[in-house]
Amino acid sequence: MQRSRILILFSSIKMFFRRGFLYFTAAMAASIFLGIMPSIGLLKLLFQNFAYFFILVAFVIWIFLFFRIYYKKIKFFNYHHLSGLLLSILITVIIFIISPPQFKILSDETNLIGVSMMMFQDKETSLPIEGLYADYARPEYSKTIDKRPVLFPFLVSLIHTLSGYSPNNGFILNFILSIFSLFFLFLFFTRLFNPFFGMLSILILSSFPVYVMSITSSGFESLNLFFIIFSFFIMYEIFIRKDIRYIELLCATFVLLAQCRYESIIFLLLIPFFFRLPVKNEGSRYTFCIYIMPFLFVPVFWQRRIFLNMPEINKIGQVTFEKAEQIFSLTNLFQNFHDNIWVLLGLDPNLGFSPVIAILAIFGFYFILKRIFVTKEVDLPFKKLVASGGSSCVVLFGIITSFYWGNFKIPMDNRLALIFLPYIIFCTIFCIHTLFHKRRSSHLVLSIFFLFHLLIYWPYGIQQRIINGLSLQYEYGQVMAFLNEHYKKKQYPLIVAEQPNLYIIHDYSALSYSAVNNQLRKIYSSRQINKIVAIQRYHSDSEKIYKRTVLNKEFQTKELKKIRITPYTYIKISEVLLPDSKQF
Numbered sequence: 001m002q003r004s005r006i007l008i009l010f011s012s013i014k015m016f017f018r019r020g021f022l023y024f025t026a027a028m029a030a031s032i033f034l035g036i037m038p039s040i041g042l043l044k045l046l047f048q049n050f051a052y053f054f055i056l057v058a059f060v061i062w063i064f065l066f067f068r069i070y071y072k073k074i075k076f077f078n079y080h081h082l083s084g085l086l087l088s089i090l091i092t093v094i095i096f097i098i099s100p101p102q103f104k105i106l107s108d109e110t111n112l113i114g115v116s117m118m119m120f121q122d123k124e125t126s127l128p129i130e131g132l133y134a135d136y137a138r139p140e141y142s143k144t145i146d147k148r149p150v151l152f153p154f155l156v157s158l159i160h161t162l163s164g165y166s167p168n169n170g171f172i173l174n175f176i177l178s179i180f181s182l183f184f185l186f187l188f189f190t191r192l193f194n195p196f197f198g199m200l201s202i203l204i205l206s207s208f209p210v211y212v213m214s215i216t217s218s219g220f221e222s223l224n225l226f227f228i229i230f231s232f233f234i235m236y237e238i239f240i241r242k243d244i245r246y247i248e249l250l251c252a253t254f255v256l257l258a259q260c261r262y263e264s265i266i267f268l269l270l271i272p273f274f275f276r277l278p279v280k281n282e283g284s285r286y287t288f289c290i291y292i293m294p295f296l297f298v299p300v301f302w303q304r305r306i307f308l309n310m311p312e313i314n315k316i317g318q319v320t321f322e323k324a325e326q327i328f329s330l331t332n333l334f335q336n337f338h339d340n341i342w343v344l345l346g347l348d349p350n351l352g353f354s355p356v357i358a359i360l361a362i363f364g365f366y367f368i369l370k371r372i373f374v375t376k377e378v379d380l381p382f383k384k385l386v387a388s389g390g391s392s393c394v395v396l397f398g399i400i401t402s403f404y405w406g407n408f409k410i411p412m413d414n415r416l417a418l419i420f421l422p423y424i425i426f427c428t429i430f431c432i433h434t435l436f437h438k439r440r441s442s443h444l445v446l447s448i449f450f451l452f453h454l455l456i457y458w459p460y461g462i463q464q465r466i467i468n469g470l471s472l473q474y475e476y477g478q479v480m481a482f483l484n485e486h487y488k489k490k491q492y493p494l495i496v497a498e499q500p501n502l503y504i505i506h507d508y509s510a511l512s513y514s515a516v517n518n519q520l521r522k523i524y525s526s527r528q529i530n531k532i533v534a535i536q537r538y539h540s541d542s543e544k545i546y547k548r549t550v551l552n553k554e555f556q557t558k559e560l561k562k563i564r565i566t567p568y569t570y571i572k573i574s575e576v577l578l579p580d581s582k583q584f
Helices: 002-018 021-036 040-070 079-098 108-122 151-163 169-192 195-207 209-215 221-241 244-257 262-275 289-306 330-344 355-375 380-401 414-436 440-463 471-486 513-526
Strands: 127-134 137-144 313-315 321-323 494-496 509-511 532-539 556-564 569-577
Touching: 021 289, 040 151, 040 244, 040 289, 079 169, 079 195, 079 209, 079 440, 108 127, 108 137, 108 151, 108 169, 151 169, 151 221, 169 195, 169 209, 169 221, 169 414, 195 209, 195 414, 195 440, 209 221, 209 414, 209 440, 221 244, 221 262, 221 380, 221 414, 244 262, 244 289, 262 380, 330 380, 330 414, 355 380, 355 414, 380 414, 414 440, 471 556, 471 569, 509 513, 532 556
Parallel strands: 494 509, 494 532
Antiparallel strands: 127 137, 127 509, 313 321, 532 569, 556 569
């Protein structure tokens, strides 16, 4: 007995070694070492100049592994696949028509575009803060390292390369991601059940108000959602096919997923589980890609190390900032738990979710547990899928809810709930399948029901009440509308603002008030700037200007427009005049 156990242990170790698990682990340890050992100054230099190329290699490997599997299968693209793809495209087009894309969470989304601009121009992974732009000279920007994951700006930079730079290319990327998210969700449920339930999953996912709000933004949540859906699709393929090629593709997907959002790195914990799976082609070997992948995490370690001890500051009002004392804690978990469950149950659809789907998901969760533990009617691949999905869902919910700003009722953080849509939809579809899979006559009724559900809940996504309450978003939209109407790009206006990074991405020269007060004359004499436009903030009651938007007394202003932002504040857009010069 003891001898047999030793033989089993030896066999397991041998299997791990043969399949590359030890090599993978050693490479991961080396990448962690390379990621955390250099000094902060060196890390910033390395991240700024080399992170782009790490992401490029990771993306190329993912594309290679994807087409290695699927390029031959395109010819088997049948009527059902085509109908799922066409419905995904149609739904996405309608959403973008009824809810036009716009920047919503500032300055997260504009900063992502700023990083993509630097990737496009200089292959640098940096964020332009302020600077001077002219199409006849090299831009001069003050730059820093951004704390946000870099896969989204990298993909936007590829769109810049193909179509030319535009700050709106983030919307194009999310349009594409919406189509692929819906389509791969369709493929997943088609593989799991049949095409009808795949079509229902498209209607259900696209009906969530939080989905409508997210895909019509320029944020990275849609990218994260796509890779999670794709990961579960590949997981199920692995459980069914037991093919090493799918395991490699899944590992490459996890590399990219870790660079979508911070919390998605937890999916790496599933990798050892997939290395231990028996495969059909025992004599096969992993390609060189599997041994490169751990080193592609190095930029993640660099970035986390750079921001490890920096304070977390969140803007919660026009002039109010909050500093997090404990970023993750049990206190945060208990405080946010009730609110997050409330949001996910859809008790207020304005927060992005549906109570109808929540009820079906709860019953579906019950049916799943009953099938696994009571009737034991499900096969092993399904059990493994539920185990992988359930464990990742619990860990994600725990991490996000214990986060200082992980409250889904907060407008800035409601988008964090998007990640739970695949889990909710899985339980919902399982419930519907359990109740109706033997009643084909009910398919038409179900289709009509979920179509009406979509039409009922789309208006909540269109109105976007939770986001529209953000004053900075409203201010930004109003200011950009004014600038686009009155100033053409060739006039080279210089924008003076509290947050000049918001305007740099639109090819405007933009500086902060501190920079302008120190060097406006120098700027005016050295650059062909036709206009200098200041965006200043005032108290509505006292008419006093906010200290952060005060120009030196030597500068005079000519008011162009006044815009009320809140009951207590308004902004004034003015042209700046030098005391001894003609009006620009």
